[in-house]
Amino acid sequence: MPGPIQSIERAAAILRLLAQGSGRLGLTEIANSLGLARGTAHGILRTLQLVGFVEQDEATGKYQLGAALLHLGTSYLDVNELRSRAINWADALAARSGEAVRIGTHLQGRVLVVHHVFRPDDSLQTLDVGMLLPLHATAIGKVLLAFDANAAAALHDAVRDGELEQFTRRTARTQREMSRMLATVREHGWASDADEAGMGEAGVAAPIRGYGGLVVGAMGVSGATERICDSGGRPRPELVGYVRDAARAVSRDLGASRW
Amino acid sequence: MTQRYVMSIDQGTTSTRCILFDQRGRLVSVTQREHKQHFPRPGWVEHDAVEIWRNLERIGPQALAQAGIGPGEVAAVGIANQRETTVLWDRRTGVPVTPAVVWQDTRTGTLVDELSRHPDAHVVRERCGLPLATYFSAPTVRWLLDDTDGLRERAERGEVLFGTMESWLIWNLTGGPDGGVHVTDVTNASRTLLMNLRDLDWDPVLLGFFGIPRAMLPEIRPSSETYGVARRVLPGVRISAALGDQQAALFGQTCFHRGEAKCTYGTGAFLLLNTGTEPVASTHGLLTTVGYQIGDQPAVYALEGSIAITGALVQWFRDGLGIIGTAPEIETLARTVDDNGGCYIVPAFSGLFAPHWRSEARGVIVGLTSYITKGHLARAVLEATGWQTREVVDAMNADAGIALTTLKVDGGMTSDNLLMQFIADVLDVPVVRPMVAETVSLGAAYAAGLAVGYWPDLEGLRRNWHRAAQWTPAMDPKRRADEYDNWRRAVERSFDWIKPTAGRAGP
Numbered sequence: 062m063p064g065p066i067q068s069i070e071r072a073a074a075i076l077r078l079l080a081q082g083s084g085r086l087g088l089t090e091i092a093n094s095l096g097l098a099r100g101t102a103h104g105i106l107r108t109l110q111l112v113g114f115v116e117q118d119e120a121t122g123k124y125q126l127g128a129a130l131l132h133l134g135t136s137y138l139d140v141n142e143l144r145s146r147a148i149n150w151a152d153a154l155a156a157r158s159g160e161a162v163r164i165g166t167h168l169q170g171r172v173l174v175v176h177h178v179f180r181p182d183d184s185l186q187t188l189d190v191g192m193l194l195p196l197h198a199t200a201i202g203k204v205l206l207a208f209d210a211n212a213a214a215a216l217h218d219a220v221r222d223g224e225l226e227q228f229t230r231r232t233a234r235t236q237r238e239m240s241r242m243l244a245t246v247r248e249h250g251w252a253s254d255a256d257e258a259g260m261g262e263a264g265v266a267a268p269i270r271g272y273g274g275l276v277v278g279a280m281g282v283s284g285a286t287e288r289i290c291d292s293g294g295r296p297r298p299e300l301v302g303y304v305r306d307a308a309r310a311v312s313r314d315l316g317a318s319r320w
Numbered sequence: 321m322t323q324r325y326v327m328s329i330d331q332g333t334t335s336t337r338c339i340l341f342d343q344r345g346r347l348v349s350v351t352q353r354e355h356k357q358h359f360p361r362p363g364w365v366e367h368d369a370v371e372i373w374r375n376l377e378r379i380g381p382q383a384l385a386q387a388g389i390g391p392g393e394v395a396a397v398g399i400a401n402q403r404e405t406t407v408l409w410d411r412r413t414g415v416p417v418t419p420a421v422v423w424q425d426t427r428t429g430t431l432v433d434e435l436s437r438h439p440d441a442h443v444v445r446e447r448c449g450l451p452l453a454t455y456f457s458a459p460t461v462r463w464l465l466d467d468t469d470g471l472r473e474r475a476e477r478g479e480v481l482f483g484t485m486e487s488w489l490i491w492n493l494t495g496g497p498d499g500g501v502h503v504t505d506v507t508n509a510s511r512t513l514l515m516n517l518r519d520l521d522w523d524p525v526l527l528g529f530f531g532i533p534r535a536m537l538p539e540i541r542p543s544s545e546t547y548g549v550a551r552r553v554l555p556g557v558r559i560s561a562a563l564g565d566q567q568a569a570l571f572g573q574t575c576f577h578r579g580e581a582k583c584t585y586g587t588g589a590f591l592l593l594n595t596g597t598e599p600v601a602s603t604h605g606l607l608t609t610v611g612y613q614i615g616d617q618p619a620v621y622a623l624e625g626s627i628a629i630t631g632a633l634v635q636w637f638r639d640g641l642g643i644i645g646t647a648p649e650i651e652t653l654a655r656t657v658d659d660n661g662g663c664y665i666v667p668a669f670s671g672l673f674a675p676h677w678r679s680e681a682r683g684v685i686v687g688l689t690s691y692i693t694k695g696h697l698a699r700a701v702l703e704a705t706g707w708q709t710r711e712v713v714d715a716m717n718a719d720a721g722i723a724l725t726t727l728k729v730d731g732g733m734t735s736d737n738l739l740m741q742f743i744a745d746v747l748d749v750p751v752v753r754p755m756v757a758e759t760v761s762l763g764a765a766y767a768a769g770l771a772v773g774y775w776p777d778l779e780g781l782r783r784n785w786h787r788a789a790q791w792t793p794a795m796d797p798k799r800r801a802d803e804y805d806n807w808r809r810a811v812e813r814s815f816d817w818i819k820p821t822a823g824r825a826g827p
Contacts, residue, residue: 141648145735152755156346181755181786190737
């Protein structure tokens, strides 16, 4: 078993230090307190600042605990913030794919639709924002189940050993079936659904990641099965490419570096 | 080589952007560079016109490089610009003779007061459709000519030229001191206070009133027409459109029919309504302005309603009060409650613009009780933008005699669903957001592409417009009426705060 990771230990020590006393310390004070080189302390502080655990006062340059740390229990990324950061990429995805775009996050065992761009054909459509979708029967939901442990746990708790809710004869029925499906999603890095939430409806989705790769939501296109899928019932490869590009672009904007 | 793209230059108040669009109106590449804001004295705001030109020299070629193309593949370039900002430069050297004076600058306050008291002051509104106010160009030019020794004489001899930002950029692009074309378009000229709104030419009476020599003014041209060919930055590319930024957004939203309107929500908000080929004089506090003119077709006019504070109120909630961490969190906070709890915020931070024009008004929060939480305040913040829009729309309906049926929206605040729904609710008309958010740039590109036949006609452009979202009114009429009444009573409470210089500004 590998030993403790030094930089994480030091980061924890810096956070404890900031949590004590006045809570506002300069770089030199922090470095001296922990016996670290200024450069080392600065590197750790900048990383902590990037993830929101530490904030730096503009006027004095002193460091303090960040708001994100104080609200660690609540949502990491505000859903309205997510929409605002993703809106241009979602528009571009709708324009390129010719399909409706939705962004969803996990909410109590369901998918909460936080953003929706109409299919660009000017037909009559209504906004789905605020709507709840099933996790196990939609591409966005499968992405969340595959990459968000809390979503998976919530579904598991809800279903126990019983059967998953059925919408069509193609909806996944058992946990075992679901597990197989999610393994594929993790392997590919994207998910799809076809005639699973409703006959004639299909979708493709990919994860949106923030700092450290944390999945904060999923983004995808949805529409008529005959447009989303080829004759073999598989999602059209160019659509998959558009969706993954768009989700990656949003992730990069949110600070995910590897995706 | 096929010309596959159109370029737009958006010369804005804080930055300059170059965007390439393809034939379907989709964004191909974007480059941007900010310029410095200079505040040499309280109330003064200046830009360095040379810095802005250098920025364009850099980002124009960058936009081409990003798309992997040469200037030969660009069919035309169109310019949208911050309106009213004034540049004076030496025709021979190409060097500005003063810093550019920005539309926000209030140095002409005393001069405007003096001019307003002149018995002939009524000619201004009659001939150009705008009230005498500091942010239009003519008082600024007059101030600069008075302020610098010998400048008036040089301007009279045609040695010093005047232009708004599009004139400055076109003159430089087409060669500068070496044969540069000195032009402006009808929309920008309509913001100077010097253009006759019907003749679309410099008005001798207005030139006389302000004491501005004709020799320094650019030639007024249509918004969509080839003015010349670039010899620098984008060599060989036709320069084929210029529009003020808000007019460009109207064009980009394809509001080509009488009765169509758009509202751009940023720090403030600008609502423009297409009123067709006849200018409509406002009796309800709106500005009459030119919307656009395509080639030798008749000009299309617009009514404009400007709201000073919309997004800026959210910024104040974030930065001034620290109640939220980011602007979009205002929606999250507002959704923690079902209504405003009886609380209203009137953001008259520096007076109220359209339709009230009360410079002595200041912001108020009314209806405070111990029941009110920060969630209610967040609601009141968003609702203030909704009700201010409603007041402008009411004024437009009254002035234009046609009721608005749909509002097209753009700008950063359109990502706020609660706000967009509220605007639909209080206007009682659908609110729609287009798929391309960059409507200012798109409008300049459309006008340029139209001039060179890259796009065949307005109908072709309308086919590029796609609805990305729509909010449908769902508020009970009784509740709408009651809430509007409360809002109006709140607005009245913001009036007459600043003493003793209390007075009316603007129309």
